[in-house]
Amino acid sequence: MRLDLIDELQLSLFPYAAGEGTRLFDDVPKSYRLDLVSSTASSNGIVELQYRRHR
């Protein structure tokens, strides 16, 4: 993350606010823009998000 080497990010977003856990974006450059490629919701409430790093 810190070196900004990631081209694509695939996230499984759960319908849940955890309150505790490990921050994903603790180590990113100050500005980190992404382009949404796809978003797919499943019946169990998980949303699959696909992003490309904006270059």
Place this chain on the structure above:
Amino acid sequence: MRELIATVFNYSLDGLLADEGTEFWKFCFDLPENREPDDPAQLDFLQSAYAHIMGRTAYEGIAGSMTTATDHPFADILTAGRKVVFSRTLKTAEWANTTIAAGDTAEEIDKLRRGGDDHIVVWAASASGRRSCGST
């Protein structure tokens, strides 16, 4: 050039990865399709990766769970796959097909990127060391 694709499971609305032992972790693994992920596209994505790269924390979590829960849908794929652990402290990696990259991270990544147009999977880890594909 190969692309780096980060895959992040068990991600909460407030931007957190599930740590083992938390309520969120339990919630994630109470969903059967998450405990036993069998989406063919997902398995193919992992299978077709040139390499799987991770830090030491992720490596220890994934190696631990995938070598004990060998019936997990990811286990055979990840054991057979090329794995590179980015660590300057890890001296040996017992898991099959695993090498340790202890040099400059950007240079090591660059080496892996060259020579193909497929993809490299980047595994995120929570501080607890265990991961989404871990057995509960």
